[in-house]
Amino acid sequence: MLAQQMAPTAEVPFPPTVGDFFTPSILGGDDQWLTKYSILVWVAVAAIIIYFLMSYRDPKLVPTKKQWMAESIYNFGRNTIAKDMIGHEGLRFAPYLTTLFCFILLTNFMGIIPGIQTSPNSHIAMPLVMAAISYVMFIYVGIQKNGAGTFFKNHLMPPAPWFMMPILIPIELASNFIFRPATLALRLFANMFAGHVILLVFTLGGFVLLNSESLFLKPVSLLSWALAIGLTFLEALVAVLQAYVFTVLTASYVSGALAEEH
Amino acid sequence: MMGYLIGGMAVWGGVGYLVDRWLDTGGIATAIGLVLGMAGAIYLVVRRMSA
Secondary structure (H helix, E strand, O other): OHHHHHOOOOOOOOOOOHHHHOOOOOOOOOOOOOOHHHHHHHHHHHHHHHHHHHHOOOOOOOOOHHHHHHHHHHHHHHHHHHHHHHOHHHHHHHHHHHHHHHHHHHHHHOOOOOOOOOOHHHOOHHHHHHHHHHHHHHHHHHHHHHHHHHHHHHHHOOOOOHHHHHHHHHHHHHHHHHHHHHHHHHHHHHHHHHHHHHHHHHHHHHHHHHHOOOOOOOOHHHHHHHHHHHHHHHHHHHHHHHHHHHHHHHHHHHHHHHOOOO | OHHHHHHHHHHHHHHHHHHHHHHOOOOHHHHHHHHHHHHHHHHHHHHHHHO
């Protein structure tokens, strides 16, 4: 597998497999803790910290251009997501939601930045941990605000007549406490994974077509690469959209947990 | 919302599947469970969204 990745021109590794997502360890050997993906995560964290520290190092009342940029990003997380979804109470979640949004956005964009072209979110571990944080958080703040009794009553007892309850309570339990974190993680993971596979198919497929015997198939590789470029722009849209969706859904779960009555 | 629809079918379809295994009814209970779960989920979505 390593040999295939090292020499793509000699023998194109087509079709792409799940193995393409498990890059070899940088340290060599079987140690899998330091791969391209772990470094990408560190880079993303460092980039966000440095960017916001730099742009807010010398804040002015009339903001400079870079301060305005950073403030606009925070403003988006604070007003558009936290305040609109949760309400006034949501302001204390604004730092978390904005950080989440920036981190997912940056790691998603790594999927299309030339030279990196793979997103840490295409490994299930990353979305899973972020979904777990959101999951624990919405349960914790709900119990803290309303008490365990009201919180579970709100999330398990729908507004319905009593004879519907035996059917509805198991559905509520499954959807609120099992499918919520699962779909949250899977949605982001699947989007990034599929996006990467599609780009691989069209880019590597172009080489396969170019190497093919038939004279008619060779020019089709140009079409394949053109589609790869077009799909890269589609991936940019998906990256922003999925970061937004993940953050908004987290906000919506927190909002549901904080609500007093349905 | 998707969670409700998946959840409804998964929970009651799952119960129906277990009943099938238990009573050896050959898929009828699974079908009833899926329909029941779907109906419950749609009812829940309508209730939750309009409330």
